[in-house]
Amino acid sequence: MWLFRERQTDRGGGLSWLGRIVPGALLAALLLSVVGVAGVGAGPDIVAAQATSRPNILWITSEDNGPELGAYGDRYATTPNLDALAARGYRYRVAWSNGPVCGASRTALITGVHPPSTGGEHMRSLVPLPGSIRLYPALLREHGYYATNNSKTDYNYAEVETTWDESSAKAHWQNRAADQPFFAVFNITTTHESQVRTRPHTWVHDVDAAPVPPYMPNVRETREDWAQYYDRITEMDAQAGARLAELEAAGLADDTIVMYFGDHGAGLPRSKRYPYNSGLHVPLIVYVPERFRELGPAEASQPGSVSDRLVSFVDLPPTLLSLAGVQPPETMQGRAFMGPFTTPDPEYVYGFRGRMDERYDLTRSVRDQRYVYLRNYMPHRPYGQYVQYLFQTPTTAVWKQMYDEGRLQPPQTYFWEAKPTEELYDLQEDRYETRNLASSPAHDAVLRRMRAALDAHARDIRDVGFLPEYELHRTDLAATPYERGHDPARYDFDRVYAAAQRASDRAVPFDAIRPALADADPVVRYWAATGVLIRGRDAVSAAGADLERLLSDPEPGPRIVAAEAIGRFGAPALRSRALAVLLGDADPSTGGGVPVTQFALYALNQFADLTAAEKAAVAATSIGPTPPARGDYRSALKAAIAQDLR
Numbered sequence: 111m112w113l114f115r116e117r118q119t120d121r122g123g124g125l126s127w128l129g130r131i132v133p134g135a136l137l138a139a140l141l142l143s144v145v146g147v148a149g150v151g152a153g154p155d156i157v158a159a160q161a162t163s164r165p166n167i168l169w170i171t172s173e174d175n176g177p178e179l180g181a182y183g184d185r186y187a188t189t190p191n192l193d194a195l196a197a198r199g200y201r202y203r204v205a206w207s208n209g210p211v212c213g214a215s216r217t218a219l220i221t222g223v224h225p226p227s228t229g230g231e232h233m234r235s236l237v238p239l240p241g242s243i244r245l246y247p248a249l250l251r252e253h254g255y256y257a258t259n260n261s262k263t264d265y266n267y268a269e270v271e272t273t274w275d276e277s278s279a280k281a282h283w284q285n286r287a288a289d290q291p292f293f294a295v296f297n298i299t300t301t302h303e304s305q306v307r308t309r310p311h312t313w314v315h316d317v318d319a320a321p322v323p324p325y326m327p328n329v330r331e332t333r334e335d336w337a338q339y340y341d342r343i344t345e346m347d348a349q350a351g352a353r354l355a356e357l358e359a360a361g362l363a364d365d366t367i368v369m370y371f372g373d374h375g376a377g378l379p380r381s382k383r384y385p386y387n388s389g390l391h392v393p394l395i396v397y398v399p400e401r402f403r404e405l406g407p408a409e410a411s412q413p414g415s416v417s418d419r420l421v422s423f424v425d426l427p428p429t430l431l432s433l434a435g436v437q438p439p440e441t442m443q444g445r446a447f448m449g450p451f452t453t454p455d456p457e458y459v460y461g462f463r464g465r466m467d468e469r470y471d472l473t474r475s476v477r478d479q480r481y482v483y484l485r486n487y488m489p490h491r492p493y494g495q496y497v498q499y500l501f502q503t504p505t506t507a508v509w510k511q512m513y514d515e516g517r518l519q520p521p522q523t524y525f526w527e528a529k530p531t532e533e534l535y536d537l538q539e540d541r542y543e544t545r546n547l548a549s550s551p552a553h554d555a556v557l558r559r560m561r562a563a564l565d566a567h568a569r570d571i572r573d574v575g576f577l578p579e580y581e582l583h584r585t586d587l588a589a590t591p592y593e594r595g596h597d598p599a600r601y602d603f604d605r606v607y608a609a610a611q612r613a614s615d616r617a618v619p620f621d622a623i624r625p626a627l628a629d630a631d632p633v634v635r636y637w638a639a640t641g642v643l644i645r646g647r648d649a650v651s652a653a654g655a656d657l658e659r660l661l662s663d664p665e666p667g668p669r670i671v672a673a674e675a676i677g678r679f680g681a682p683a684l685r686s687r688a689l690a691v692l693l694g695d696a697d698p699s700t701g702g703g704v705p706v707t708q709f710a711l712y713a714l715n716q717f718a719d720l721t722a723a724e725k726a727a728v729a730a731t732s733i734g735p736t737p738p739a740r741g742d743y744r745s746a747l748k749a750a751i752a753q754d755l756r
Contacts, residue, residue, distance in 0.1 A: 164254075164255075164291045164434055164435060165291065165365060165366060165367045165399070165402045165405065165433060166283070166291050166292045166293070166294075166362060166365055166366040166367070167291075167292070167293045167294070167366065167367050167368075167369070167430060167433060167434075168283070168294050168296075168353070168357060168366050168367070168368045168369070169293075169294065169295040169296070169369050169370075169371075170296050170298065170350050170353050170354075170368070170369070170370045171295060171296070171297045171298065171370070171371055171372070171373055172297070172298040172300070172301050172343075172346045172350070172370075172371075172372050172373070173212065173262075173297065173298065173299050173300075173301055173302040173303075173372070173373050173377075174212075174301050174302045174303045174306075174372070174373070174374065174375075174376060174377030174382055175301040175339075175342075175343055175346070175372040175375075175376055175377070175392075175393075176372060176374075176375040176376050176381065176388070176391050176392055176393070177372075177391060177392065177393040178339070178340065178343055178376065179192050179193065179196075179343070179347075179393055180192075180193040181193045181195075181196035181197075181201055181393070181395065182201070182393060186315065186319065186320070186321050186340060187340055187343060187344075188314075188315070188340070188343075188344045188347070189343060189344065189347040190347065190351075191347045191348065191350055191351030191354065192347050192350055192351075192370060192393070192395060195350075195354065195368065195370060195395050195397055196395045196414065197413060197414045198397055198413055198414075199368070199395060199396050199397030199398065199410075199413065200395070200396055200397075200406075200410035200412075200413070200414065200415040200416065200417060201393065201394065201395045201396070201415075201416055201417070202394040202395075202396070202416075202417050202419065202421050203416050203417065203418050204391070204418070204420050204421070204459070204477070204479070205371065205391070205392050205393070205394035205421045205422065206390040206391060206392070206420075206421075206422040206423070206459040206460075206461060206477065207372075207373060207374040207375075207390050207392050207422070207423050207461075208224065208225070208390070208422050208423045208424055208459075208460065208461055208462065209225060209231065209374065209385075209390075209423075209461070209462060209463075210374050210375060210381075210382060210383050210384055210385050210386075210389035210390055210461065210463060211233060211374060211382060211383050211466060212262070212264050212373055212374065213233045213234050213264050213265065213266050214230075214231055214233065214266065214374075214462070214464070215373050215374045215423055216262070216263065216264050216265055216373065217230040217231075217265050217266040217267065218422070218423040218424050219373075219423045219424075219426055219427070220245050220246065220247075220263075220265050220267075220273075220427070221239070221243055221244075221245060221246070221267075221424075221427065221442070222246060222424050222425070222426070222427030222428050222438070222441075222442035222443065222444040223243055223424065223441065223442060223443050223444075223592075224424055224443050224460065224462075224571045224573075225266065225462065225464075226462050226464075226474075226568075226571060226573040226574065226575040227443065227571035227572060227573065227574065227592060227595060228243065228267075228574075228590075228591060228592040228595075229574050229575075229577075229582040229590075229591030229592065229595075230265075230266035230267055231266070231462050231463075231464035231465075231575050232266065232464040232465040232579055232582075232741070233266070233464070233465055233466055233467055233741065234264070234266060234740040234741040235266050235465070235579065235582070235583075235741045236266060236267065236268050236739075236740060236741055237266065237267060237582050237583065237590070237591050238267070238268065238590045238591075239267050239268075239590060239592065240590045240592050240593050242441055243441050243592065244439065244441070245273050246427035246430055246431065247259070247273045247274050247293070248272065248273050249431060249436065249439075250293050250430065250431070250434060250436075251272075251274075251275060253434055253435075253436050254290065254291065255290070255291050255292060255293045255434060256275050256283065256285075256286035256287065256290045256291070256292045256293070257273075257274050257275050257292070257293045257294075258274060258275055258276045258277070258281035258282060258283060258285070258292070258293075258294045258295065259273075259274045259276070259277040259281055259294075259295045259297075260277075260278070260279060260280070260281040260282065260294070260295060260296050260297065261277055261278050261279045261281060261297065262297045262299070263277060281294075282294065284360070291434075293430065293434075296353050297373075298346050298349050298350065300342050300345045300346040300349060301339070301342045301343055301345075301346045301372075301377070302377060303377025303378070303382060303499075303503065304377075305342050305377075306335055306338050306339045306342060306377050306378065306503065307335060307338075307502060307503045307504060311334075311338050311341070313334070313337050313338060313341060314341045314344065315337045315340045315341055315344075316337065317330075317333050317334055317337045318333065320332075320333040320334075320336040320337040320340070321336060322336055323380075323388070323542045324521060324522075324542055324544055325380060325521045325522060325524065325525065325542055325543075325544050326379075326380070326505065326509060326522060327508070327509055327512050327517075327518060327522050329508060329512075331504040331505055331507075331508040332504075332505045332508070332509070334504065335378060335503060335504055335505045336378070336505075339376060339377070339378065350370060354368065363399070364399045364400070364401060365399065365401070366399065367396070367397065367398050367399070367402060367405070367433060368396065368397040369394070369395070369396050369397075370393065370394070370395045370396075371392050371393060371394045371395070372392040372393055373392070374389060374390065374392060375388050375389040375390060375391060375392070376388075377503075378503065378505055379494065379500060379503065379505060379506045379509065379525065380493065380525055383463070383466045383497070383500065384463065384493065385461035385462055385463045385473050385474070385475040385484065386475070386482065386484070386535075386543050387477060387482045387535070387537055387541075387543060388542070388543060389461075390461045390475070390477075394421065396410070396448075398410075398448075405433055405448055405449050405450075406448055407419065407447065407448060407452070418479065419447055419455045419456075420455065420456050420457075420458065420459045420477075420478070420479070421447050421459070422444070422459040422460065423444075424442070424443055424444030425444035425445050425446065425447055426444065427442055427444060428442045428444045428445060428446040428451070429444075429446045429447050429448050429449065431446070431449075431451070432446035432448060432449030432450060432451035432452065433448055433449040434449075435449070435450065437451055438451060443571060457478060457563070458476050458477065458478050458563050458567070459476070459477055460474070460475070460476050460564070460567050461474070461475040461476070461477075462474055462475070462575065463475075464575055464579075465579060466495075466497055467497050467498065467499060467500075467743050467746065468497065468498065468708070468712065468743035468744075468746040468747045468750070469491075469495040469496070469497050469712070470488065470491070470579075470709070470712055471488050471491055471495070472486075472487040472488050472575060472576075473485065473486050473487065473488075473529075474487075474564055474567075474568065474573075474575075475564075476560055476563050476564045476567065477537075478560070478563075480536060480537055480538050481534060481535065481536055481537065481556055481560060482534075482535050482537060482543065483532070483533065483534050483535075483557070483560035483561065483563075483564060484532070484533040484534075485531070485532055485561070485564055485614075486529040486530065486531055486532070486533070486614065487576075487610055487613075487614040488529075488614070488640075488644075489528055489529040489530060489531050489614060489616065489644060490528055490643060490644045490646075491528070491529070492525070492526055492527055492528055492529065493524070493525045493526070493527075493529060494506075494509075494510065494525045494526045495756065496750055496755040496756055498746045498749070498750070501755075509522075509525070509526075510526060513525075513526045521544035521545075524544075530546060530548060531614055531615050531616060531617075532548040532557070532561070533546050533548055534546060534547040534548045534550075534553060534556065534557050534560065535547065536553075568607060569603070569607075572595040572596050572601070572603055573595070573603075573607075574591045574592070574594065574595040574601065576603075576606050576607055576610045576633070576637075577591075577601070577606070577633055578633070578636055578666075578667040578705075578709065579705045579709065580666060580667070580702065580703065580705035580706045580709065581633065581667070582705075583703060583705055587600060602631060605631060605634055606631070606633050606634060606637070609626055609629075609633075609634045609637035609638060610637050612626075612637075612641065613637045613638060613640050613641030613644065614640070614641070614644060616644065616645065618641075620641075620642070620645060620648075620649050620652055620653075623638050623641040623642070624638070624652075624653065624656065625638075626638035626641075627639065627642070627653065627656040627657065627659075627660065627668075628656065628659075632663070632664075632665035632667060632668060633667065635660065635663065635665070635667070635668035636665070636667035636668045636671060638668075639657065639660055639667075639668045639671035639672045639675065640671050642657060642672075642675050643671055643674060643675040643679075646679055647679040650675050650676065650679040650680050651679075651680070653675075657672050657675060657676060657680070658672075658676065658680075658684065660672035661673055661676065661687060661688065661691050666695055666702055666706045666709065666710075667709075669691060669695070670691070670692065670695055670706075670709055670710050670713050671713070672688075673688040673689075673691040673692045673695075673713065674688070674692070674713040674714075674716055674717075676688040677689055677692070677717060678716060678717060678718075689714075689724060689727075692710045692713055692714050693710075693714075693727055693728070693731065694710075695707065695709070695710035696710040696711050696714065696728065696731045697731055697732065698732055698733065698734050699732065704739070704741070704742050704744070707731075707744060708742070708743060708744050708747065711728070711731075711744055711747040711748060711751070712747055714728055714747075714751055715747055715750050715751050715755075715756055716756060718754070718756070720751065720754075725751060725752055728748060728751050728752075729748060729751075729752060731748070733745060
């Protein structure tokens with residue numbers, strides 16, 4: 111059995127191990143599940159049918175946790191079941207989730223296509239997909255697999271076809287037909303961000319010994335959150351062990367490839383939602399039964415092996431198809447790392463950050479075996495923008511309070527300050543990514559190489575994240591964002607990308623940006639206005655009539671950014687006009703739709719000196735007659751404006 115029944119080490123005082131990591135009712139339910147699957151649920155015909163040429167595939171996923179497992183060398187962690195799985199199988203040293211939040215990472219996972227290529231980078235944005243991009247469960251089903259998901263989806267796309275045989279809390283491989291191989295996902299929510307901050311909580315791991323990263327203040331609140339995070343990981347480990355025991359009890363362990371991974375980094379600030387290694391690095395443990403050993407990588411032929419191949423979530427769909435003997439479609443941008451269609455090892459993996467709930471941002475990242483590089487396209491926005499959901503975590507609140515009170519020193523101050531344009535970290539020497547080497551002469555060659563890799567990637571995938579979000583929801587172009595991005599007549603990527611590069615680099619003089627304020631392309635004008643805003647008061651003053659003219663721009667992007675720049679940094683005589691523009695765009699009756707009204711409210715939220723009357727005018731803006739939908743965070747923005755939270 112793979113469900114460990116004894117505590118291997120005692121780090122939190124005496125306790126009854128299973129009684130503490132799994133409540134009795136849950137444990138009983140899990141064990142009954144095992145009995146049911148081995149007996150009535152499966153039946154001898156199903157078990158006998160596993161003499162097949164294709165493997166079953168079991169995915170066990172957990173939410174909001176990085177590689178904080180014993181198998182990855184974490185001595186504070188207590189994870190006997192996953193450690194045993196790694197000892198029986200192998201693990202990947204570097205696996206990235208591509209996106210640092212569930213919607214973004216699962217969007218990469220379901221398609222095998224980088225979300226910035228499809229417009230799916232923004233949290234719960236529900237952009238349309240073209241018919242040419244198929245979701246991998248549907249492809250597996252077409253080739254005879256019984257595909258189930260239990261049960262989270264949270265994709266940034268609306269489902270475009272019948273994806274799963276079943277996706278629900280009852281979905282299970284035991285419901286398949288005889289002689290049918292299965293692909294089954296079981297998602298464990300125990301480690302989710304919301305579970306790290308629930309109180310009251312009885313800590314099992316020693317709070318005083320909790321490993322707090324040096325970029326956070328080491329105070330009681332942060333230690334409690336980290337210790338509780340590890341407690342939840344231990345509970346998750348027991349649940350994963352029960353799923354493995356269930357498989358073994360059914361007699362299927364020798365016929366099933368098992369993969370375990372987290373969906374992105376830890377559910378704590380500067381991990382979840384941030385495209386550092388700390389937000390994207392996840393555990394990936396794989397077990398390949400002996401009879402399917404040829405499908406696994408050569409470097410992992412021995413139990414307990416470690417693969418140094420760089421993998422990321424876009425690689426998982428083509429890998430699944432490869433394991434099933436199906437050649438991955440050309441539309442998949444990921445690379446298979448197992449099976450007959452395995453590709454050569456990549457040199458880099460890639461990450462991204464777009465809108466996170468109610469806060470806009472744009473960052474791209476890349477990592478190789480040693481370094482991680484980030485390019486920030488909105489460096490005027492701090493890392494720690496106020497996100498209502500994030501600030502419910504005690505660590506976030508106390509960290510911000512200590513910063514506001516002047517009680518912190520670098521690197522603990524960085525999270526609340528404006529970002530540099532470029533960041534480069536040596537993960538071998540600086541695992542917590544606190545020493546930015548972008549200006550280090552000794553690392554100039556590394557910086558140039560990583561920068562070139564990220565540039566090449568953006569061009570290769572035709573990154574549409576450089577379009578304002580409302581552009582991704584346009585219906586007048588008869589094209590999805592992916593199709594638009596791959597059509598030069600609809601998306602002049604080179605000019606837009608060059609404008610974004612110039613605008614976001616403070617070292618580029620204002621005179622090099624100013625001509626683009628009158629460009630024929632509204633997205634180029636949007637980036638030029640953003641460049642003025644990034645440079646602040648002096649640039650706004652120098653832009654003069656050019657920026658004022660954008661207040662009447664027919665397109666919302668340049669108009670809204672110009673209004674924020676003038677309203678915050680321009681002549682007092684123009685402030686009322688700028689506010690009127692933003693209030694007008696915040697009104698859904700203007701026809702701009704949720705992305706436009708939300709962007710205008712976000713710009714209004716950047717004003718530090720709104721009067722009571724101006725706040726009342728914002729509060730009076732309508733949201734519309736229907737309840738807020740996924741991706742609609744206007745209520746949160748209005749609440750933040752009322753409370754001066756940015």
